[in-house]
Amino acid sequence: MAWYDGKALALRRKEKQLTQNDISKLSGLSRNQIIAMEKGLFTGGIKYLYKYLDTLGLEITITPKVNHRPQLHELASLFDEDSE
Template sequence: MHWYDGSLIAVKRKEKGWTQQYVSTQTGLSRNQIIAMEKGHFTGGIKYLRKYLEVLGLKISFVEEQNDLPQLDELSRLFGESD
């Protein structure tokens, strides 16, 4: 399960013309950590992901998960059912 889309990170890095090795040197993170972050597979501490994002000018934000499924009362209205 991916809890973030790492492709945005890779795109931003490439826009800056940076290699993964350059980012590794700038952040003190291993190249393997950089690769994992860009693939959305990173399972290390969030402080390491944050460190990489800061170098890129990105930040972490939390959003409430949206449940697009209709609720029971909405289904009743849709199908014209009443209690």
């Protein structure tokens, strides 16, 4: 699973009425890199993702990681049938 939303990249590109080939020419990235980024499969360096984002007028934002796993003290209420 990607650590970014590839679908959001594709949506933004389409909103700007740009093709993957257009982004490739504007950013200097290969079309294969762009395809991988939009599918959430890109494993290259962040500098390449940055180039794509910059071309789309987007930026990277760092936020605290959200822990979606329940804590030990929350487990009882998750399995308690009377807690509905």
